[in-house]
Amino acid sequence: DAGVTQSPTHLIKTRGQQVTLRCSPISGHKSVSWYQQVLGQGPQFIFQYYEKEERGRGNFPDRFSARQFPNYSSELNVNALLLGDSALYLCASSLLTEETQYFGPGTRLLVL
């Protein structure tokens, strides 16, 4: 069975641009969460979505937004990119909204 998939794998943007990252959860999982991981740190929670609705949000600015589609896939959007947004962006899926989450391989974003 396929695990969590994310696209693209790598991305290079310049300051001020906008980016969209995509995630497909494990088949049968209805909840998707997004995390940001900067070098040397553990992942930081950005959003959780369940049944197309936002269920939780971490301490990130409004430049970050997300949505979940009827097939449970999800997109993370970041506007007005800053150099500090350079990081590995991870998507995790869970069956419902329980805590046990399974991660995808991530999208590495570099902002120049």
Added chain:
Amino acid sequence: GQQLNQSPQSMFIQEGEDVSMNCTSSSIFNTWLWYKQDPGEGPVLLIALYKAGELTSNGRLTAQFGITRKDSFLNISASIPSDVGIYFCAAPGRGSGGGADGLTFGKGTHLIIQP
């Protein structure tokens, strides 16, 4: 906010040795998770713990949910080269608005195995 204090920060060991690492917090949790992350990859779930005092094994890995619910431990027996990586503890936290639980992660333990 909630913090998970993970130690040691790094470990240099010989192949075949046993490894112990732990994670502590001032907050009480109902779930503890242990992940392993290889360079450039996403974290892989190793063990999930759901009950205080629970001891769970996954092959050479054993993890325990502390009785106080404020800590957890991970042990690796007879380490092999593929055990190299970063090990993270994680626990569900509450968003500032009391919303759904995202995971709070420790800073990780870097495991390095010397041949």
